[in-house]
Amino acid sequence: xxxxxxxxxxxxxxxxxxxxxxxxxxxxxxxxxxxxxxxxxxxxxxxxxxxxxxxxxxxxxxxxxxxxxxxxxxxxxxxxxxxxxxxxxxxxxxxxxxxxxxxxxxxxxxxxxxxxxxxxx
Amino acid sequence: xxxxxxxxxxxxxxxxxxxxxxxxxxxxxxxxxxxxxxxxxxxxxxxxxxxxxxxxxxxxxxxxxxxxxxxxxxxxxxxxxxxxxxxxxxxxxxxxxxxxxxxxxxxxxxxxxxxxxxxxx
Numbered sequence: 001x002x003x004x005x006x007x008x009x010x011x012x013x014x015x016x017x018x019x020x021x022x023x024x025x026x027x028x029x030x031x032x033x034x035x036x037x038x039x040x041x042x043x044x045x046x047x048x049x050x051x052x053x054x055x056x057x058x059x060x061x062x063x064x065x066x067x068x069x070x071x072x073x074x075x076x077x078x079x080x081x082x083x084x085x086x087x088x089x090x091x092x093x094x095x096x097x098x099x100x101x102x103x104x105x106x107x108x109x110x111x112x113x114x115x116x117x118x119x120x121x
Numbered sequence: 122x123x124x125x126x127x128x129x130x131x132x133x134x135x136x137x138x139x140x141x142x143x144x145x146x147x148x149x150x151x152x153x154x155x156x157x158x159x160x161x162x163x164x165x166x167x168x169x170x171x172x173x174x175x176x177x178x179x180x181x182x183x184x185x186x187x188x189x190x191x192x193x194x195x196x197x198x199x200x201x202x203x204x205x206x207x208x209x210x211x212x213x214x215x216x217x218x219x220x221x222x223x224x225x226x227x228x229x230x231x232x233x234x235x236x237x238x239x240x241x242x
Binding site for chain 2: 003007009051053054057058059068071072073075102104108
């Protein structure tokens with residue numbers, strides 16, 4: 001199979017339950033990666049268009065779950081399972097889900113907009 | 122910290138010992154990721170210039186260990202520990218290590234140039 005046009009790197013870093021920072025895995029990132037992979041296969045996008053991979057910490061924990069969309073060079077943040085169909089549709093349309101794209105201020109915890117709360121554990 | 126200028130996604134997929142295809146982890150990818158991360162920190166590149174992450178299978182197992190360099194959109198393949206200083210120097214120079222960059226034919230196992238043999242296990 002050729003190099004895919006897009007690679008979606010889903011952070012699945014997991015911190016111990018109860019750590020205030022939380023982690024993408026604690027907010028459902030493993031399931032999001034699975035759903036994304038299944039949706040790409042279902043729409044026959046997996047062999048040429050896009051591949052969903054897991055990744056270690058992308059260092060924007062406060063707005064996780066996060067996905068680095070490459071080589072496009074942008075990050076989705078605060079992703080939920082409900083967003084997966086829209087993310088896949090955007091790939092098909094050559095577009096992106098603008099409401100999920102992290103602006104520069106979200107890359108710094110001090111200036112980030114609110115994230116999804118870490119689950120209590 | 123800002124979005125880094127580059128993200129290096131090192132495949133660390135591991136297959137059971139003895140599987141003929143081998144895997145990036147069986148060929149030393151975990152150690153390569155560790156060395157890359159340490160070298161980026163040592164050269165003070167980690168906070169702005171580049172972040173080394175691990176990733177799941179990038180689907181070019183036959184030429185592993187592989188690294189997706191993003192958003193540049195190319196892959197390094199057949200990477201060894203000895204290549205890490207050159208990879209970091211290339212980042213500093215705004216260049217790439219051309220001898221490690223995978224050409225299109227390496228993305229298909231049927232047309233790929235020889236890879237690093239899978240270790241016997």
